[in-house]
Amino acid sequence: MDSSRISGFYKLPPEERLKLAAERAGLGQEEVSWLKTGLLLEQADKMVENVIGMIQVPLGVATNFQIDGREVLIPMATEEPSVIAAASNGARMARPGGGFQTSSSGPVMRAQIQATGVSDPFAARQNILLHKDELMAAANEKDPMLVRYGGGVKDIEVYVIDSRVGPMVVAHLIVDCRDAMGANAVNTMAEALAPRIEQLTGGRVFLRIISNLADLRLARARAVFRADEIGGSEVVDGMIQAAALAEVDPYRAATHNKGIMNGITAVVLATGNDTRAVEAGAHSYAAIKGRYQSLTRYEKNRDGDLVGSIELPAAVGLVGGATRVHPTAKAAVKMLGVKSADDLSRIMAAVGLCQNFAALRALATEGIQRGHMSLHAKNIAVQAGASCDLIEMVAARMAAERRISVDRAQEIISELQKS
Numbered sequence: 093m094d095s096s097r098i099s100g101f102y103k104l105p106p107e108e109r110l111k112l113a114a115e116r117a118g119l120g121q122e123e124v125s126w127l128k129t130g131l132l133l134e135q136a137d138k139m140v141e142n143v144i145g146m147i148q149v150p151l152g153v154a155t156n157f158q159i160d161g162r163e164v165l166i167p168m169a170t171e172e173p174s175v176i177a178a179a180s181n182g183a184r185m186a187r188p189g190g191g192f193q194t195s196s197s198g199p200v201m202r203a204q205i206q207a208t209g210v211s212d213p214f215a216a217r218q219n220i221l222l223h224k225d226e227l228m229a230a231a232n233e234k235d236p237m238l239v240r241y242g243g244g245v246k247d248i249e250v251y252v253i254d255s256r257v258g259p260m261v262v263a264h265l266i267v268d269c270r271d272a273m274g275a276n277a278v279n280t281m282a283e284a285l286a287p288r289i290e291q292l293t294g295g296r297v298f299l300r301i302i303s304n305l306a307d308l309r310l311a312r313a314r315a316v317f318r319a320d321e322i323g324g325s326e327v328v329d330g331m332i333q334a335a336a337l338a339e340v341d342p343y344r345a346a347t348h349n350k351g352i353m354n355g356i357t358a359v360v361l362a363t364g365n366d367t368r369a370v371e372a373g374a375h376s377y378a379a380i381k382g383r384y385q386s387l388t389r390y391e392k393n394r395d396g397d398l399v400g401s402i403e404l405p406a407a408v409g410l411v412g413g414a415t416r417v418h419p420t421a422k423a424a425v426k427m428l429g430v431k432s433a434d435d436l437s438r439i440m441a442a443v444g445l446c447q448n449f450a451a452l453r454a455l456a457t458e459g460i461q462r463g464h465m466s467l468h469a470k471n472i473a474v475q476a477g478a479s480c481d482l483i484e485m486v487a488a489r490m491a492a493e494r495r496i497s498v499d500r501a502q503e504i505i506s507e508l509q510k511s
């Protein structure tokens with residue numbers, strides 16, 4: 093793609109935006125038609141049980157992203173106004189500093205197998221480790237395709253954990269899931285090994301399931317935001333102050349991380365991935381040091397610029413699940429131009445950092461409500477009963493007056509209807 097910078101994109105009608113985004117991202121007629129049609133009821137009926145309809149969420153495109161030197165348009169599915177605008181704005185401010193640089197630890201997940209009622213848990217732990225090769229081979233036999241692609245079980249770790257109901261021996265299968273999110277692969281392996289774990293420990297296995305604390309599947313991103321680009325040194329200092337509170341105060345960290353997930357979840361949803369898995373991973377990782385903390389860090393470099401960084405688990409896939417079935421998700425993956433699940437996870441990290449940067453910058457300057465509420469004004473106009481031809485007018489009046497409420501919208505609607 094030449095550039096993800098498309099000035100005035102937000103002013104275009106949706107069909108024009110689609111045309112332009114499709115051109116830039118190299119989408120073909122097929123993907124464009126998938127985006128227009130979306131999921132059909134008969135397709136939905138094959139995805140989950142007892143289908144009776146669909147709840148639709150807007151899909152937008154964040155512009156301006158430069159990630160590892162590549163120009164990327166980011167498809168984002170969200171019901172929250174201002175998320176996509178904030179991401180685009182943040183990405184624009186990252187460009188003079190070279191955009192986002194990302195890395196990852198690779199697509200590795202854990203499955204847990206819990207043996208209970210073990211009389212000699214430490215000896216049992218060693219017995220599992222003694223039979224590690226045999227266990228790994230048995231697990232890999234369950235997914236020869238994954239092994240062919242270079243994935244499969246790479247290691248086994250065993251923990252003795254004290255609990256309210258006595259000690260437990262918990263084996264972790266460490267599985268490289270390649271381009272799969274991996275829940276199906278690792279759960280099948282864990283279930284297959286359970287009887288042998290019972291033999292080796294003399295205990296009884298209950299749980300055999302993936303851990304969503306995907307601390308071996310970390311995605312990272314960093315960016316330099318030039319001080320002169322973001323409002324000067326006072327803004328840099330204000331943002332560092334705001335971020336510092338999120339490092340030490342869980343009340344602030346929860347909101348700070350919610351803002352990060354505004355961006356990440358929107359990409360996860362747009363690409364048909366499991367939003368709950370990624371959110372569970374992010375929040376549990378935020379608490380991994382024993383206290384819930386922010387997932388990003390902000391520092392000032394020697395030039396006085398703001399340097400932001402993020403690290404979080406990102407368990408997403410490109411094969412299996414809705415990603416390969418849902419037409420909108422297939423088009424979103426094509427738009428991102430990602431070749432692997434790992435690529436996707438790194439883009440998500442960049443979007444999370446960018447979203448957080450945009451929120452912190454607004455919080456350290458004018459606050460979020462003006463931008464948020466002027467975008468929200470259209471929703472309020474609809475809630476107040478504005479007909480299609482009045483929505484824009486009512487929203488614009490409320491935004492100009494800085495009085496955005498259902499009551500005010502109703503007053504403006506009656507004035508407009510009278511005139």
Ligand code: MEV
Pocket residue numbers: 172347348349350351352354448451452455460
């Ligand atoms: C709102 O959806 C997200 C923010 O609250 C995030 C933050 O406070 O950092 C603006």
